[in-house]
Amino acid sequence: MNFPITLDPATGVPIWKQLFTSLREAILSGRLQPGETMPSTRRLSQSLRISRDTVVRCYEDLSAQGYITTIRGGATVVAQLPSPGPATASITASPAPKSEKNIELSHFARRMMDLELSRTCTADSQNIMSAAPLDLLPSRLWREIFARHCSIQDVRTLTQDEEALGSLHLRESIASYLRRSKALRCDADQIIVFADSQHPLDFLVRVLLNPGDTVAVETPGYRGARDNLLSHGVTLQGIPIDEDGLVVGELSSISGKCKLAYVTPSHHDPTGVVMSMSRRRQLLSWASRNGAWIVEDAFDSDYCYGSQPLPALQGMDESESVIYIYSFWKTLFPLSMIACLVVPRSLAAMFHKAKLIIQRNYPVAEYYTLADFLAEGHLERHIRKSRDIYAKRRQALLFALTQHFKSAVTYYKESAGLHAMIRLDVGVSEEEILGCAAESGLPMMSTKSYYLSDPLPGEFLIPFAWLKEEFTARAVERLAQLLGINKGIQSHDGAVYCQNPGSGQQALANLNQVDM
Numbered sequence: 001m002n003f004p005i006t007l008d009p010a011t012g013v014p015i016w017k018q019l020f021t022s023l024r025e026a027i028l029s030g031r032l033q034p035g036e037t038m039p040s041t042r043r044l045s046q047s048l049r050i051s052r053d054t055v056v057r058c059y060e061d062l063s064a065q066g067y068i069t070t071i072r073g074g075a076t077v078v079a080q081l082p083s084p085g086p087a088t089a090s091i092t093a094s095p096a097p098k099s100e101k102n103i104e105l106s107h108f109a110r111r112m113m114d115l116e117l118s119r120t121c122t123a124d125s126q127n128i129m130s131a132a133p134l135d136l137l138p139s140r141l142w143r144e145i146f147a148r149h150c151s152i153q154d155v156r157t158l159t160q161d162e163e164a165l166g167s168l169h170l171r172e173s174i175a176s177y178l179r180r181s182k183a184l185r186c187d188a189d190q191i192i193v194f195a196d197s198q199h200p201l202d203f204l205v206r207v208l209l210n211p212g213d214t215v216a217v218e219t220p221g222y223r224g225a226r227d228n229l230l231s232h233g234v235t236l237q238g239i240p241i242d243e244d245g246l247v248v249g250e251l252s253s254i255s256g257k258c259k260l261a262y263v264t265p266s267h268h269d270p271t272g273v274v275m276s277m278s279r280r281r282q283l284l285s286w287a288s289r290n291g292a293w294i295v296e297d298a299f300d301s302d303y304c305y306g307s308q309p310l311p312a313l314q315g316m317d318e319s320e321s322v323i324y325i326y327s328f329w330k331t332l333f334p335l336s337m338i339a340c341l342v343v344p345r346s347l348a349a350m351f352h353k354a355k356l357i358i359q360r361n362y363p364v365a366e367y368y369t370l371a372d373f374l375a376e377g378h379l380e381r382h383i384r385k386s387r388d389i390y391a392k393r394r395q396a397l398l399f400a401l402t403q404h405f406k407s408a409v410t411y412y413k414e415s416a417g418l419h420a421m422i423r424l425d426v427g428v429s430e431e432e433i434l435g436c437a438a439e440s441g442l443p444m445m446s447t448k449s450y451y452l453s454d455p456l457p458g459e460f461l462i463p464f465a466w467l468k469e470e471f472t473a474r475a476v477e478r479l480a481q482l483l484g485i486n487k488g489i490q491s492h493d494g495a496v497y498c499q500n501p502g503s504g505q506q507a508l509a510n511l512n513q514v515d516m
Contacts, residue, residue, distance in 0.1 A: 005022045007019060007022075016054045019054065019055065027078055034081070036077060038059075038068055038075075038076040038077060040076075041055040063076075066079055107211070107233065108231065108232070115231060131329070132332070132333065132465060134334075136386050138335075141378050142332075142335045142369065142373065145369045146369045149364070149365045164352065164355045166194075167364070167371060170367045170370055171193060173375045174188075174340055175188050175190070178312075180380075181380065182312045183312055184312055185315050186314070190342050190344070192342075193339075193367065194341075196329075196339060197327035197329040197337055199339065200339050200341045203341065204295065204341060206232070207351060212235060213234045213235065214234070214235045214237055215229055215261070216236075216237050216261040217229070217236050217238060220271070220450035220451045221241075221262075222264065237258065238452040239251060239261075243273060243412065245265055245268060246279060248279055248282040257292075260292060260294070261283070262295045263283065263295070263297070264296075265279075265280060265310075265313055266296075266416060267300045267415075267417045269300065272417045272419070272420065274309075274310065280313055280316060284313060288321060293321060293322075293323060296312060296314055296323070298312065301416060302331050303383070303386075303416055303418060304416045305394055306415070307414055317344075320346050323344070326340055327340075330418060331383060332379075336369075338370055396464075396469035396473065397462060397464045397472050408424060408426050419464065421459060421461050422459075422460055423456075423458050423459050426483050426485065430457060430458065433458075433483065437479055440475045440476075440479040441475045442472075443463055444462050446460060447460065447461060
C-alpha cells in the first residue's frame with residue numbers, strides 16, 4: 001500500500017478488524033479512490049507481515065459492505081460509493097475548521113504575496129501560442145541525440161560537483177554558438193547554465209542586488225522580469241521606449257544611484273524593436289560612467305525581420321558592465337527550456353561559488369543532448385529554415401491588416417521575435433476588439449500588463465508563428481467585418497472604407513509605407 005497501516009496486537013482488537021477499519025477509513029476519506037486497484041491478498045499479507053487468511057477475511061467484509069468489488073480479470077478495486085448517509089456522515093464530514101495560525105513570513109515571501117501576478121505576457125502564456133509551432137520543431141533529431149545520452153556507459157559522467165556551472169561540453173558549445181550568432185566575446189568559464197529560462201535573472205539579482213537598490217527597466221517591458229525584481233525588494237524606475245529602443249537619455253533623470261539596467265536590445269518585448277547601434281553605445285557609456293550593471297536579456301532574439309542583426313551589447317562592452325541572458329525557450333520549447341548567463345570575468349569566481357551553494361545539479365541527458373545539438377550545427381539550421389517560414393507568416397499578417405484596416409492600423413516595419421505589436425484605432429473599446437478577435441479566431445492580447453503605469457490604449461500583440469497564411473487572411477478579414485470595417489461605413493476619423501479595400505498590389509504598397 002502507498003499509505004501507512006498501523007496494526008497493534010496489544011489492543012485486544014482482532015487484527016482483521018483493525019485492517020478493515022484502516023482500509024474503510026482510507027476509502028471514505030478519499031485516500032483510496034473509486035476504481036483504484038487494491039493489492040492482492042498475498043502481497044498485502046507479505047507487506048504487513050500478517051496471515052493471508054486475515055487479509056482474506058478483511059476483504060470479504062469490505063466486499064460485503066460494498067467498499068470494494070471484483071471486476072473482470074479478477075482484480076479487486078475500490079467500489080463507487082453512494083452519497084454518504086447518516087451512518088457514514090460522521091466519518092466523511094470535514095473536520096471543524098481550526099483557528100488560523102499566525103504564520104511569520106520572510107520579507108521576501110511577503111513581497112511575493114503582495115505582487116499581483118499576470119499570465120498575459122508572451123513569455124508566460126501558452127494560450128497565446130507564444131512558443132514555436134510544434135510541427136516545425138526538429139523533434140526527430142533531438143530524439144535521436146537524446147537517446148544516445150540515455151544509454152549511460154560510464155557512471156563518472158553523472159558526477160556533477162565539479163561542473164556546477166553546467167557540463168563543460170555544453171558550456172563550450174553555447175560559447176561557440178553565441179560567438180558565431182550573437183558576436184559575443186566569451187568562453188566556457190563565463191557561461192552558467194540553468195534548467196529553465198526563469199532562473200538566470202533571479203540568480204544574478206540574488207548575487208548583485210539588495211532591497212532598496214534602484215533598477216532601470218523598459219516601459220512597456222516584460223512583466224515577468226519586473227515581478228522577479230520586485231520580489232527582491234528593489235525599486236524600479238521605468239524608462240520609455242521609442243523606435244530606437246531604450247531612451248538612454250532618460251537614465252539621467254533617475255535620482256540617486258541606479259545600480260542596474262535591465263534591457264532587451266535584440267528584441268524588445270512587447271514592441272519587437274531592435275535597439276539602434278547609437279543607443280547601444282550610449283547605454284554602454286552610461287554604465288561605464290556610473291559604475292552600473294547592464295543585464296542584456298536576449299529573449300526571443302533569434303528571429304529578426306528587416307535589417308541585419310546587430311552585435312550584442314556584451315560583444316561591444318569594454319568595461320565588463322554587461323551580464324548576458326540567453327534562453328533556448330523560443331526556439332526549442334518543449335524540447336528544451338535551458339537558459340544561461342554569460343558573466344564578466346570579474347564576476348565568474350563569485351558566481352561559480354554561488355551556483356555551487358544554490359543549485360549544483362542539472363538534468364544530465366538534456367544538457368548533453370543540447371551540447372551535441374549545438375556542436376553539430378542543428379540549431380542554426382533549424383533557425384534558418386524556420387525563419388523563412390515565420391517571415392512569410394509575419395508578412396501575410398501585416399499584409400492582411402493593411403489591406404483591411406488601412407490607416408487604422410500601425411506597427412513597426414522592422415522587428416524581431418514571434419509576435420507583432422499593432423495599434424488599432426477603430427473607435428471601439430479594447431474589450432470589444434478582443435471579443436471580435438476571439439470570434440474571428442485571431443489570437444490577440446492587450447499590452448496593458450507590460451506597462452508600469454499609464455498603458456497606451458489600442459495596443460495588441462498577435463503571435464504569427466502558428467498562423468498559416470491562408471488562415472491569417474480569413475481571420476483578419478473576419479475581424480474587420482465584425483468591427484464594422486469594409487462595410488462602406490464612415491469610421492471615427494472620417495475615412496470611408498469600401499466593400500472591396502483594393503488590389504493586393506496596392507495593399508502591399510501601403511504595407512511598405514506603414515510605420516509607428
